[in-house]
Amino acid sequence: MREEYIRPWEKNIRSVVPYVPGEQPREKDVIKLNTNENPFPPAPGVEKVLKNMDTDSLRLYPDPTIGLLVEEIAKFYQVEKEQVFVGVGSDDVLAMAYLTFFNSDKPILFPDITYSFYPVWCDLYRIPYETPALDEEFRLVKEDYYKDNGGIIIANPNAPTSIYESISTIEDIVAHNTNSVVIIDEAYIDFAGESALSLIDKYDNLLVVQTFSKSRSMAGMRIGFAMGNKKLIKALNDVKYSFNSYTLNQAAILAGVEAIKDKQYFKEGINKLIEIRKEAEKSLKELGFDFPASGANFLFVTHKTIPAKKLYEVLKENNIYVRYFDLPRISNYLRVTIGSKEQMDKLFEFLNQYINNK
Amino acid sequence: MREEYIRPWEKNIRSVVPYVPGEQPREKDVIKLNTNENPFPPAPGVEKVLKNMDTDSLRLYPDPTIGLLVEEIAKFYQVEKEQVFVGVGSDDVLAMAYLTFFNSDKPILFPDITYSFYPVWCDLYRIPYETPALDEEFRLVKEDYYKDNGGIIIANPNAPTSIYESISTIEDIVAHNTNSVVIIDEAYIDFAGESALSLIDKYDNLLVVQTFSKSRSMAGMRIGFAMGNKKLIKALNDVKYSFNSYTLNQAAILAGVEAIKDKQYFKEGINKLIEIRKEAEKSLKELGFDFPASGANFLFVTHKTIPAKKLYEVLKENNIYVRYFDLPRISNYLRVTIGSKEQMDKLFEFLNQYINNK
Incomplete structure (x- = not known):
């Protein structure tokens, strides 16, 4: 029988609860809307x-x-x-x-x-x-x-x-x-x-x-x-x-x-992103989602019938990554990063099909 | 009369003794032998x-x-x-x-x-x-x-x-x-x-x-x-x-x-540097310096007659930067980084002239 011996130096290790960063899938065909990255390249x-x-x-x-x-x-x-x-x-x-x-x-x-x-x-x-x-x-x-x-x-x-x-x-x-x-x-x-x-x-x-x-x-x-x-x-x-x-x-x-x-590139990028956010808000409403008004490059959404965790899993199975927090008060919400127009189109294409066929 | 009022939040600032990094002169014609940088470019x-x-x-x-x-x-x-x-x-x-x-x-x-x-x-x-x-x-x-x-x-x-x-x-x-x-x-x-x-x-x-x-x-x-x-x-x-x-x-x-x-580039660079270090040791000995055998890309030198601080200042006036530590036990030493062959030639050209004309 193997005994796990705790060495004296181990007792002086600072104990921390490690932070778990958002998943970083490396596959190329993934729609990555889970870590609030900007869809546009740098200046x-x-x-x-x-x-x-x-x-x-x-x-x-x-x-x-x-x-x-x-x-x-x-x-x-x-x-x-x-x-x-x-x-x-x-x-x-x-x-x-x-x-x-x-x-x-x-x-x-x-x-x-x-x-x-x-x-x-x-x-x-x-x-x-x-x-x-x-x-x-x-x-x-x-x-x-x-x-x-x-x-x-x-x-x-x-x-x-x-x-x-x-x-x-x-x-x-x-x-x-x-x-x-x-x-x-x-x-x-x-x-x-x-x-x-x-x-x-x-x-x-x-x-x-x-x-x-x-x-x-x-x-x-x-x-x-x-x-x-x-x-x-x-x-x-x-x-x-x-x-x-x-x-x-x-x-x-x-x-x-x-x-x-590059001030102009900066301003244009923000405007473009806010434009995509507005469209996303409209589509989400139509699909039965609720969310607070966003001041960020993401939306914090909850659906009137589909549990957030279920939705998170289904999206992931379909190569669309959003963020789910299994935490008190917010476990029925998803954090969805505003991606490029193309990424959002694919997200909504999937959501339309999934929600309307339920 | 101006009164310096210490605000309550200032009392909770963590007090540290800031480290003073080696001087980073930005002029191009400086011989920089003060922060133990490698004279050769990366691979x-x-x-x-x-x-x-x-x-x-x-x-x-x-x-x-x-x-x-x-x-x-x-x-x-x-x-x-x-x-x-x-x-x-x-x-x-x-x-x-x-x-x-x-x-x-x-x-x-x-x-x-x-x-x-x-x-x-x-x-x-x-x-x-x-x-x-x-x-x-x-x-x-x-x-x-x-x-x-x-x-x-x-x-x-x-x-x-x-x-x-x-x-x-x-x-x-x-x-x-x-x-x-x-x-x-x-x-x-x-x-x-x-x-x-x-x-x-x-x-x-x-x-x-x-x-x-x-x-x-x-x-x-x-x-x-x-x-x-x-x-x-x-x-x-x-x-x-x-x-x-x-x-x-x-x-x-x-x-x-x-x-x-790039293992080969790595090994060659180390060998070249050790070669320059050997030559530098020889030249320093001839000029009346003493130093421990070095296992690094620098030498820790003391001169039999010229105080380290004086030498540090004279070198700096001539755009050659080495490191001087005004600390107990080592205040008569200089830390001299091993530079390129050209940099070391210039260092010794100056030292030869300075020490032999004293």
């Missing part, structure tokens, strides 16, 4: 700059200040470059922000239904937390955040609900919490409305986090960034430099600059 | 694969398992792919290893003179540590590590001393500490001798960390990796997935595969 300048990259210079460390990209982001958002922090995707930026700012003994606050990494980082860094419930319609109850806390993080638009809360709701929360750092995670903001960026000069405790993964079609390059007052950004950079001075590689820096420079 | 396959990269696919997340690169590393080192963990440079891998394995209340151990990030990560994660002194010749005193501890990390070859300790010394330390995780940080091993990799099947508490930044000329791409038994690697992956599932970008994965595939 044309990205291809050009990568093809012309001086690969010999890869022998050198990249610029630890990520200067070129920080400057271009600052220019785009009309802030100072000391107000911009860049990391390896917004997950990296957010985790770094947790480590930097959430060091109180008081719990940090975030909604019960939101991005699944928020509690995971708390566990990882042993940060206490509380999760006030969203209301029945998945809306933020701002008064729940008017109490003593060690920090606040709110995704706006929220994931996976897709709901965008108005800037005045966000401002109320920030204004009621000037004693702690409030992080607004705006991964999907470009598909929604006004960013909390307009508030960073008024509130020095506000950190706004965004990403190149969604509206800039660069999930594969891993670029996220934070904007806030200079003290917040300096604190983030201090922790970053103490952790790993050289994070973004040379290719990501160059590609990022090109992606953010 | 030719790297340029090719980046030029042919499908940039449209950057809209998609990279493979979170970094499968292609993990497999290629496993193949190169003849280990199983479950024995390989990949991160954003070895700093990322090491910091993740600290967070994963060093969770005891007992202090972790590392030498007093070693890589400057080791104590910084301890401060960041609030890990207690002790730093047994290297002997007068900067050699490891292995008996200092035969005591109760929460983990051990040893750079071999060590930085900034360049000294390689024999595999039997390393094995003695690992064998005396089977109750804690022992990390051997082998950033420079390919310029030295046998890797501790040969011991990972014998000792399940041994983690070997290496990098693409030195011997594979890819500092600009940020790729580091760890090898060890499957339990150690799984624990690292669990923490990674809980932190940021998608770390290496698409470009780094593809470039990494090409860099490790």
Whole structure:
């Protein structure tokens, strides 16, 4: 009989609940609407700059200040470059922000239904937390955040609900919490409305986090960034430099600059995506789906008769991947990424046939 | 009179001593021998694969398992792919290893003179540590590590001393500490001798960390990796997935595969570098320098009459950058990276003139 002996060093391993990323099927004929990737390619300048990259210079460390990209982001958002922090995707930026700012003994606050990494980082860094419930319609109850806390993080638009809360709701929360750092995670903001960026000069405790993964079609390059007052950004950079001075590689820096420079391509892409989202909303309604108004590049849908889990499985069998969360309150919903026109046509072709033949 | 008011949220900022990376002069005519970069370009396959990269696919997340690169590393080192963990440079891998394995209340151990990030990560994660002194010749005193501890990390070859300790010394330390995780940080091993990799099947508490930044000329791409038994690697992956599932970008994965595939280019590059190092040792001796035998792509030199700090400054004034550490015991030493033949010729041209005219 084999005995499983636990070695002493194993007892000191940090225990975490591993995050399960969305399925990444590698087959080519899959309709992949499960990880909120953008259906359009990055700005044309990205291809050009990568093809012309001086690969010999890869022998050198990249610029630890990520200067070129920080400057271009600052220019785009009309802030100072000391107000911009860049990391390896917004997950990296957010985790770094947790480590930097959430060091109180008081719990940090975030909604019960939101991005699944928020509690995971708390566990990882042993940060206490509380999760006030969203209301029945998945809306933020701002008064729940008017109490003593060690920090606040709110995704706006929220994931996976897709709901965008108005800037005045966000401002109320920030204004009621000037004693702690409030992080607004705006991964999907470009598909929604006004960013909390307009508030960073008024509130020095506000950190706004965004990403190149969604509206800039660069999930594969891993670029996220934070904007806030200079003290917040300096604190983030201090922790970053103490952790790993050289994070973004040379290719990501160059590609990022090109992606953010091309304002017209950016705007057109967003408009095209919102157009496809509108059509999808119409088709879904006709098929008996219900969903909140989306401020994101995905829809959070529930069907009046077909259980979400069943639908998820049937779609998957037909090579259409959407996201299903087997979690309290949302287990009858699917998160469906807005894909290209062609992908959505195939989705609806299947749904029409499946639902109308039931 | 202006009063500096400390806001309540500022009190919860994690305080760190920021690491100061080596100077990164951007002027083109600088002889840069200060950050241990490789003078040769990456393997030719790297340029090719980046030029042919499908940039449209950057809209998609990279493979979170970094499968292609993990497999290629496993193949190169003849280990199983479950024995390989990949991160954003070895700093990322090491910091993740600290967070994963060093969770005891007992202090972790590392030498007093070693890589400057080791104590910084301890401060960041609030890990207690002790730093047994290297002997007068900067050699490891292995008996200092035969005591109760929460983990051990040893750079071999060590930085900034360049000294390689024999595999039997390393094995003695690992064998005396089977109750804690022992990390051997082998950033420079390919310029030295046998890797501790040969011991990972014998000792399940041994983690070997290496990098693409030195011997594979890819500092600009940020790729580091760890090898060890499957339990150690799984624990690292669990923490990674809980932190940021998608770390290496698409470009780094593809470039990494090409860099490790080209065995011949790799070997030739190392041989060429060791050849230049031999010549440099000869020239330095003639100029009155002393230094330990190097197992790295740099030399750790002291001059019999000229103070290191003075020399550092004079070299810098002449656009030659080397590394000076204003630290106890090593403040009369310079760390000089082995550059290209041309760079070294210019260094010695200057040194000959400067020292002989004094």
